[in-house]
Amino acid sequence: MKLQCVFAMVMGASMGFGNSAYSADAASDSMADTQQAALHKAIDTCASCHGINGRSVAPTFPNLAGQAAPYMEAQPHAFKDQSCADPDAQAYMWGMASQLSDPMISELANYFATQPAAEGKPGNAALIAQGKHLFEEGVPARQIPPCASCHGAHAQGMATFPRLAGQHAPYLLKQLLVIQSALRTAPAMHGVVKDLSRQQMQAVVTYLESI
Ligand code: HEC
Ligand code: HEC
Numbered sequence: 001m002k003l004q005c006v007f008a009m010v011m012g013a014s015m016g017f018g019n020s021a022y023s024a025d026a027a028s029d030s031m032a033d034t035q036q037a038a039l040h041k042a043i044d045t046c047a048s049c050h051g052i053n054g055r056s057v058a059p060t061f062p063n064l065a066g067q068a069a070p071y072m073e074a075q076p077h078a079f080k081d082q083s084c085a086d087p088d089a090q091a092y093m094w095g096m097a098s099q100l101s102d103p104m105i106s107e108l109a110n111y112f113a114t115q116p117a118a119e120g121k122p123g124n125a126a127l128i129a130q131g132k133h134l135f136e137e138g139v140p141a142r143q144i145p146p147c148a149s150c151h152g153a154h155a156q157g158m159a160t161f162p163r164l165a166g167q168h169a170p171y172l173l174k175q176l177l178v179i180q181s182a183l184r185t186a187p188a189m190h191g192v193v194k195d196l197s198r199q200q201m202q203a204v205v206t207y208l209e210s211i
Contacts, residue, residue, distance in 0.1 A: 031103075034103045034104060034107050035107050037104065037107075038104055038107030038108045038110075038111055039111060041100075041104065041108065042108060042111050042112070045096070046064070046108065046112075049061040049092065050062070050063070050064050050112075051065075053065055053112075053116075054066075054067070054112040054115045055115070055117075055118045056118075056168070059168035059169070059170040060171065061092075061171075062167060062168065062171045063117070063118045063166065063167055063168065064112040064115075065112060065115035065117050065118060066112075066113065066115060066116060066117025066118070066163055066166075067109075067112055067157065067162060067163050068113065068157040068158055068159060068160070068161065068162060068163055069109045069110055069112075069113035070109075070159045070160050071157060071159070071160050071161065071162045071163075072108075072109040072112060072113060073105055073106055073109040074160060076096075076097040076100055076105045076108075077097075077105070078184075078185070079093040079094050079096070079097035079098075080094075080097045080098055082094065083184070083185040084184045084185070085183050085184065085185075086174070086178040086183045086184055088174070089184070117163065117165065117166050118166040118167075119166055120165065120166050120209065120210045120211045121166075121209055121210060123169070123207075123209060123210045124206055127203045127206040127207070128203075128206055128207045128210050129207075130200075130203040130207075131203035131205070131206050131208070132207045134147070134200055134203060134204050134207075135147045135148055135151075135155065135204055135207055135208070136148050136153075139195075139200075142195050143191075143195075144192060144195060144196060145192060147164075147204065150188065151163075151164050154211065155208055155211060161188075164208045165208060165211045166208075166209065166211065167208060167209065168209060169205040169206055169208070169209040170205075172204075172205040172208055172209070173202060173205045176193055176196065176201045176204075176205070177198075177201070180194065180196070
C-alpha cells in the first residue's frame with residue numbers, strides 16, 4: 001500500500017511538473033495544479049477514512065473506488081447543502097465537503113472513479129438469491145421497480161446512478177433506511193424504498209456486497 005502511495009505521488013508530481021514545464025497555457029497549468037492537489041488530498045485526507053485508492057476497510061466508510069464520477073461529484077454538494085443529513089454524513093462529511101472547491105470536487109471524483117473497484121465478498125446464500133431476484137425483477141405487485149433498471153444489470157452504476165456492487169452491506173442498508181425516512185433526500189429513490197421491508201433491504205444489500 002505504501003508503494004502505491006509513493007507511486008501515486010510521484011505520478012502526481014511528474015504530471016504537474018510536465019505541464020508547467022512544457023505548456024504555455026495557463027488554464028491547463030491550473031487544471032494540472034488542481035489535479036495534483038486532488039491527488040494529495042485523496043491520499044492525505046480522504047484515504048484516512050475511505051482507504052487507500054478508495055477501497056475502505058470499515059463499513060461505516062463507503063468504498064469510493066470505481067464509483068460513477070457524476071454521482072460522486074454530486075454527493076459533496078449534497079453534504080454542503082445538507083440534503084444528505086444522516087448523523088454519519090453530518091459528523092464526517094459536512095465539514096469536509098465545505099472545504100472543497102468545485103474544481104477540486106470534480107478532480108477527486110475523477111480520481112476515485114478510475115480506481116479499481118472493491119471485489120465482492122461471500123455472504124448468506126439464501127439472502128443473496130432473494131436479493132438478486134429483487135434487484136433484477138423488483139416486486140411488480142407492490143410497484144417496486146427492478147433496481148437494475150437504474151443501477152445497471154451488474155449494479156455497476158452509471159452517470160448519476162451510483163455503483164452499488166461490492167459496497168459494504170451495512171453502509172447500503174443504512175442508506176436505504178435514511179432514504180426511506182427522508183433524512184437523506186434522493187427523489188429517484190423515495191418511491192422505490194417506500195414499501196421495502198427491512199428483510200428485503202437486508203437481502204438486496206447482502207447480494208450487492210457479494211458481487
Ligand atoms: C473522517 C472520515 C472521512 C473522511 C476523512 C472523508 N470521508 Fe467521505 N464519507 C465519510 C462517511 C462516514 C461517509 C458516509 C456518510 C453517510 O453514511 O451518509 C462518507 C461519504 C462520502 C461520499 C458519498 C459516497 C456514496 O456512496 O454516496 C463521498 C463522495 C465522499 N465521502 C467523498 C470524500 C472525499 C472526496 C474525501 C476527501 C476530501 C472524504 N470523503 C473524506 C467519512 C469520511
Ligand atoms: C428510478 C431509478 C432508481 C431505481 C429503480 C433504484 N434506484 Fe437506487 N438510486 C437512484 C439514484 C438516482 C440514487 C442517488 C440518489 C442521490 O441523489 O443521492 C440512488 C441511490 C441508491 C443508494 C445509495 C447509494 C450510496 O452510495 O449512497 C442505494 C443503497 C440504492 N440506491 C439502492 C437501490 C435499490 C436496492 C433499488 C431497488 C430496490 C434501487 N436503488 C432502485 C436511482 C434508482
